[in-house]
Amino acid sequence: MSLRSLKQVYGYIQRGEEQHVGHSAAWKIKRFVEKPNQGTAISYLESNEYLWNSGMFMFRASSYLNEVAKFCPLILDACKKAMQQPLNDLDFIKLDKEIFSSCPSDSIDYAVMEHTDLGIVSALDAGWNDVGSxxxxxxxxxxxxxxxxxxxxxxxxxxxxxxxxxxxxxxxxxxxxxxxxxxxxxxxxxxxxxxxxxxxxxxxHLKKNSRNEFREHTIRYMPWGHVETLVRDARYKVNRVTIIPDGELSFQLHHHRIEHWVVLTGTAQIRIEEQQIYLTENESTTIPVGKKTPTFKSRENKS
Known part of the structure; x- marks a missing residue:
């Protein structure tokens, strides 16, 4: 992106030799610079040799994979292994968490673009803001x-x-x-x-101290709706569960807690082992310890 003002929070790309690519001006990438100090950022703005790094890349998949294999094979290997046994969950494809966690946490810039000889950069002046803060x-x-x-x-x-x-x-x-x-x-x-x-x-700080704020958002979105945690304590937790029409929760087994379910709006079709019941607004049921949490199916909007 073309420089329009002094920004210390952006990464920069220094332009190299000019290239002829279609009808747009383009340059070889000379180097990447991460978030310079104020004096350096001023010199970049005055030099007319630098662009903001928007982090937007275009390439053929085959070219990118070849460069990843060349410069960061550990990333490619971890991604391939994670895709070998994906879990299909309705409209979602979930990767193997343990395998994917072994993938190095590097950006495209650091892993590939700083090393490749194939990279070029084109300037765009579109009033861009990365909204990164x-x-x-x-x-x-x-x-x-x-x-x-x-x-x-x-x-x-x-x-x-x-x-x-x-x-x-x-x-x-x-x-x-x-x-x-x-x-x-x-x-x-x-x-x-x-x-x-x-x-x-x-x-x-949150991560180091294993805080819930880091590990779990108060609202968790699922294929069947979402769960919002209203109150959390050492001995109890209160959730508000919203199930989309015809959405369904599957069986779970809890060995250390009793669950109390109250229907606030709508109608729920509930199957507890071999028993099937219907609950409407202000009706409730209790799931004892060690008993499978039933299948809940929303017959209409239900929270």
Whole structure:
């Protein structure tokens, strides 16, 4: 992408020898540069030798696979093995998790494009923004008269140039400037725009401490609907389960917990071992420890 302003959060590509490709200007890739400091980014902007790395690539599958085999065979080997025994789950194809986890976690840039002799780069000036941070999301969002991007149930007073997003409860902001506030079901992020790139430090902390916020989102989407965790405690958990019409949950066996199911709306067809029952709004059933969780099938919209 053509440089339009000073950006330290983007990667850069230095242009090499000009190439003739169709009707578009193109250059050999001389080198990739990751997120330069301010002084270096200014020199890139003034030199007219650099482009932003948008991370968008076009190539023949055969050419890409040949280059992966040449420069990073471990990636190709892990991907091939993971595809040998895929699990078909309705409209989804799930790879073998253990095998795929052995795949090196490298970007296309690092694994292939920095090493190949075949790469060329073409410039595009399209007002592009990678929306790779909360600050970038503020830039691309509609603003009020004070420059705030307010999403959800938000009240802002004497507050300017903030991005405030509330996905659950009311979020009120008083006398704030240039902040990013993201209030979700399970976490609250408050950061100055200049520090929001450090959100990765928060992610590393959550991962290191095995926090639920890292391991599991409060809403999990399934082929048959979705599950939202409302309350989680050491001795109980409350989920709201939404099943699409004719969606069906399969058998599960739990040895350490009792399950209580309440139908909030709609009608559920439930099979518990050999018994089949129907439950409608405000009706419930209990699944004892050690008994197979029944098949639940929605006869109409059910939560």
């Amino acid at each position: 909360w600050s970038a999301l503020w830039e691309t969002s509609p603003h009020d008269a004070q420059g705030n991007a307010l999403i959800g149930d938000v009240f802002a007073h004497q507050t300017r140039d903030c991005y405030i997003r509330s996905e659950s409860k009311l979020t009120a902001a008083l006398g704030l400037d240039n902040l990013i506030i993201v209030n979700t079901q399970d976490a609250l992020l408050v950061s100055h725009k200049d520090n929001v790139q450090d959100v990765k430090i928060v992610v590393e």
